[in-house]
Amino acid sequence: MRSNGTITTPERPYRPWWKAEQVQQALERGTVVAGELRVNAKQPGEAFVRSVHHKRDIFIQREQLRNRALDGDLVAVLVKTRPRRNSNSAAVPVAVQDSCSEPSTSDGSSLGASAELERDKALGTLPLGQPRTHLEPAEGPEPEHLCGRVVAVLERHRPRYIFGRVERHDSLLCLSPDDRRLPRFQIELVGFCARARERLYRSVGHLAVATFTGRWHTHDTFPRCALLRLWDESDDLAAGMSLIRYKFSVPPATASCWIPLSKAVAWDASAAGTAWDACSKSHNIRDWRDAVRAFTIDPETSRDLDDALSVRWDPDANGYRVGIHIADVSAYVQTGTLLDEEAARRGTSFYFMDHAVPMLPPALSEDLCSLLPGRDRRTVSVEILLTTDGTVQGEPWIGRGLIRSCAKLSYQQVQRILRDRDPSQVSDPLIADVHLLYRLAMQRRQQRRARGALLQFQRQLSLERVRAIRSFANLKKTGEPDGAHWLVEEFMLLANEQIARFLQRHCPREALLRRHPPFDKTLVERITQWATKRGLAFTASDTQALQTSLDALADTAPIAMIVLRNKLTKAMATAEYICAGAFDDAAAYRHTALDLDVYTHFTSPIRRYADIIVHRQVLSVLDAPSEARSGSQKPVAQQVEAVSAIAAHCNQRKKDADAAESAAAWLHLAQELQVExxxxxxxxxxxxxxxxxxxxxxxxxxxxxxxxxxxxxxxxxxxxxxxxxxxxxxxxxxxxxxxxxxxxxxxxxxxxxxxxxxxxxxxxxxxxxxxxxxxxxxxxxxxxxxxxxxxxxxxxxxxxxxxxxxxxxxxxxxxxxxxxxxxxxxxxxxxxxxxx
Incomplete structure (x- = not known):
């Protein structure tokens, strides 16, 4: 092929990139546009470039036309156009392929894929959970089809690591990535001795990790990578889990990894005990041990019990006082210690099929901080007054406490209690408390539903769900929440909401919050149009209308409701931690799915570092003099920049944990489905x-x-x-x-x-x-x-x-x-x- 005097041959499969001066001049003339290249994960041979100068994405049909650009690169594209083709014809006709293979710098005729294919595929290439950024197109007439080729890479988006399997391609040793948006990489063998090379060639099919060297010349069929690690393939599950740990920076799971911190933990715990005892004498600390029946509800195998519930009738207030008692982890993990640094680095706990990787050492997560039955434990508690219909009355009490849990209940036990099949080892008063809390929780849930919170969206594949799928028992009911989960969820949400409002009042700029951005309006409009064309009564003007529509469809058209719910998840952004002071408008704090103006994470400090920060902020306000709470002094020492950095780090670690847990769950499930x-x-x-x-x-x-x-x-x-x-x-x-x-x-x-x-x-x-x-x-x-x-x-x-x-x-x-x-x-x- 020949274009502008440039020839591509099997010996040189790619054209040289244009020089920076040529690109700049072409950009100014408008014959070349700049944009981010996105590769279709389901059809890796197709790629798209989104530009502010065109209403439609530019279709890059073949890898050769990408000209050594990788997914995420900022590229300069020479655009060609062609009139609309029949919608029933192939996605890219032969005439289009030929024209797009040999573009020139002069304006030409319109060519490319059908408009519908362009849009559908472009949306499909964006990762789930990523908000779609819609750029405003330039004014003026727009051709129906656009395609082009990359003439220069303006900015590389280098993948940090490349994970895949070693394979032979002719005489080359290559790495085939598990991310289908990436091309095959040639492994650099420079520096390997003959014995090492021989071992590599015997390792075809093995899992490996490499890094992109940045080298990809016009004569190279594949980009170059440097091998970092190679895994033994004697056990697919072990190798797969090892790769997941490497890919998502999962910390070591063995207890030996905490040995260097053992002395620090002992010292920190001792210092924390002294500090807490001194604090208990100078502050109003509530002793709940004999005042309430506190108990925990967790998965049967859980060891890190960080939340407990209690309920009591207050005749003077004519309502129920519900206590949400959260382990006082910040008393042991104090700012500036080695333990705090390690907890911050980990950011969160990881929960896999057969083991967990805790954020804190077992001495804390499974003992000193865990609200074990019969043990005296320190808490940060929230006591909320609820009317008989579940409505919050007045301001909650928030402060330090001391509890002694009377029972460790599992979700299965609580579900049996709610079905009046209570086990004999649970006392009658505790059974009554469970039924009362469940009734209040369901009233709270109905209120949230009426207010507009979304209740119908499925969560990701959970540990319990994978175990049930592995046994192939009750598969259709797997993953659906039951009353026991709803009971706990409602009161944890309520505590998080009350703590967020407390922080918004007393430290409005430094507060660490959790927000959920609104729907992608363009996608919601497309979903609404899709439903309307099929005679479905669906409205998504706000979350309340959306939830009402889903509830109605669940009764009249349950299959359509499931499909709509799946489509809506793609129109939703990912929830994230933020520092309140980083935003000028309080509307940016809003949690769309929960339909709350402000929200945070407070109830899981054993497994989430963000919750520890929130605990510190709450206690800093409580320990401050009364004049500081009124605003004359700053009760929270952390600055906006520091909290913003912590929020960004916690977001990344949560993303890593979610991805690692999901990948591990699918790895186990794929092995089961391979057998049966x-x-x-x-x-x-x-x-x-x-x-x-x-x-x-x-x-x-x-x-x-x-x-x-x-x-x-x-x-x-x-x-x-x-x-x-x-x-x-x-x-x-x-x-x-x-x-x-x-x-x-x-x-x-x-x-x-x-x-x-x-x-x-x-x-x-x-x-x-x-x-x-x-x-x-x-x-x-x-x-x-x-x-x-x-x-x-x-x-x-x-x-x-x-x-x-x-x-x-x-x-x-x-x-x-x-x-x-x-x-x-x-x-x-x-x-x-x-x-x-």
Missing amino acids: PLECDAIIGGFPNSCRCLDVYVPVLDLEVVLDFTRDLGASVCLQTRDPVTGLEELELEWPVHILRPYGLDEARTSFIVGLGKSSGTHPAASLVSEAWTIRVRLRELDTCRVLVSGETRPYVHARVQLILDRCSPADAQRYVLRVASVPCLLTESDHDLLD
Whole structure:
């Protein structure tokens, strides 16, 4: 190929980048635009560039046209345009491919993918949980299609680490990344001795981690990387977990890692005890040990018990005083100590399938700070007065306390109590407390629902949910919250809200808060239009209208509600920690999913460093003189810049923990599905990309995959209609099917073996004969179907979804199962942490 005197050959597959002067001049003329390159994770051969100068994204069709640009790079793109093509034609016609392969610096005709494909694919490339930034387009007429090629990389977005498997490519030793948005990397062998090189070539298929060297010349087929670590492949699970720990900076899980801090912990605990005893004599410390029945509710295997509940009737106030007692971790983890530095570095605890990696040493997380039954423990408590209908009355009491938990209850125990199947070891007064707290919690939940909080969104795959999936028992109910979880959740949310309001009053600039940005309005409008076209009563003007719509659809159209809920998660940003003083407008503090003006994290200081900071801020206000609380002095010593830095670090560590826990859960699940695939219900979510694909959603696994009819299913669309009443699209697909059946046996008792495509004329079993048929199947939006989900751990952790179609053969009305295999779908994306 030749363009502007530049030739690309197999020996030099890429063009040289334009010089900085040429790029600047082209940018000023408008023949070249700058933007961020985003690669489609599901179709890595496709990429897009978003520019403020165009309403539509610029389609970069092939890797060669990316010209050595990586996902996330800021690039200069030479744009070509072409008039609109028929929507039923291929995504990028041959004429477009040829034109886009040889662009010139002069203006040309319009070319590119269909507008719908551009937008759908562009949205699909953005990672879940990332807010979509919508740039304002330039004014004036806009062609329907845009495509182009990269002429220069203006700024590299280097991946910190590259994770994948070692493979051979001709004579090269390469790393195939698990992130499909990245290309294959050539491993640099300079500096390796002959023995080391020989070992590397024997390690093909092994997991490895490398770093991008920055070298990728025009004559290089692949970018260069330097190998950092190689894992043994004797155990896929162990190697996968090791890679996850490396990838997400998971600290060591063994107790030996705390040995260097053991003396510091002992000294810090001793100093903390002395300081707390002195503080208890000079401040109003409430002794709750004999005043209330405090108890904990946690997963059965939990050791870090950082919250307890109590309830008592106050006849003078004519209401219930609910106590939320949180472990006083800040008494032991004091500012400036080695223990504090290590806790800050870790940022959070990590919870995996078979073990946990605590933020604090076990001596604290499982003993001194844990609210164990029968042990005296220090707390920071919030006591809230609730009326009989669950309404908050007056201001809560907030301060230090001393409790002695009377029981450690599990969620399963509490659920049995709520179902009147209480175990004999739980006392009657405690059973009464559980029922009372549950009644108040449900009233609080109804009030939140009426106010506009979102209650219907699924959380990411949890530890309990994976264990239930591994046993393949009660799979459809797995992950759905029960009354016991709701009881705890409601009072933790209430305590967090009250603490946030307390900090907003007394330290309005330094307060560490947690906010949830609003919906992406553009995506919500598209979802609303999608629902309206299908006759669904759906409104998303605010969270209250949205929740009301979902509640109504749960009764009238439950399948549609599930699909809408899945679509809405993609329109939601990720909750994050902030420092109040970093924003001029208090509206920026709002937590959209909870529909609260202000919110924070206070209830889990054993496992979250952000909660420790909030505890310190609360106690700093409580310990300050009365004139400081009124505003004449500053009760909190931390500055806005320091709190903002802590918030940013905690956000990153929470993101790492969520990703690591999700990846580990899918790793375990993929291994289970590899042994025993799972057959379950799925929902046909629609036919995107101009009815060229099938969108399948598997609710039980919260897994979505888009299947191309031709490429993945081997089918062709022979009829496309839309129901005039419901507005739902219907497609009739046609499969060429080859049936193999035993010769000479009783067909009435014979199950067929089904194969797709044309017969090869031979089969391993000589006693089998074949017949060729054509199968037609009608699919409709929002219908359910059956799928078979199997798991694989190589070359990366993923699932393979097979569409199961039950039909009768035209010959003798025998019933058989047609399994249509799809492409693998990545299991690296997790849900948002919406509710907390």
